[in-house]
Amino acid sequence: MAGHRNKVSWSSGLCGCFDDLGGCFLTxxxxxxxxxxxxxxxxxxxxxxxASGTMHVLQGLGTSAIGSILYHCCYRARLRAEHGLEEKPCADCCVHTFCGYCALCQKYRELKSRGFDMQAGWHANMERMGKTVAPQMNQGMTR
Known part of the structure; x- marks a missing residue:
């Protein structure tokens, strides 16, 4: 549902960890x-x-905090665009710079509130929701 004109609020606030203690502790x-x-x-x-979790770890081990923040704020921006969410309480990069763990928790809660089983992964969620998923093409070597 990309391309929303009327932006909607997040299902919970940036500091809404009490809404999902399990997700908060995981984060x-x-x-x-x-x-x-x-x-x-x-x-x-x-x-x-x-693969994404490994990237997170490698960025944490690296020396580029700015790169890690940009990586995370890109995912926040994509999530917002997909679901028509408001950019609040401030810009995505500011949220991840100053409240990184809270921003991660908020994204996790948002997807859960939209019906995703966060432990199941994308394909299992699509099957559970009765949606078909196109098979992924292997982009390996070709002749």
Missing amino acids: LFCPCIAFGRIAEIVDKGAISCC
Whole structure:
């Protein structure tokens, strides 16, 4: 549902961790798993939870905090665009710069509130929702 004209509010506020304590603890203690699950759904299964979570870990080990923030704010922007969400309380990059864990928790809660089983992944969610998913083409070597 990209291209919304009327923006809607997030299902919970940036500091709404009490709305989902399980997701909050997951984000606090295993942010790579939380991010991987979010990224797999936002990417519509094109990249696995494991690959996205690994990217999160590698960025955390790297020296580029700015690169990590940009990576995360891009996913927030894509989630907002897909679901017509308002850019609030401030710009995506500001939210991730100053409230990174809260922003990750908010994205996790938003997808859950939209009916996604965050542990199941993209393809299982589509099957559960009765939607068909086109098979992924292997982009390997060709003749």
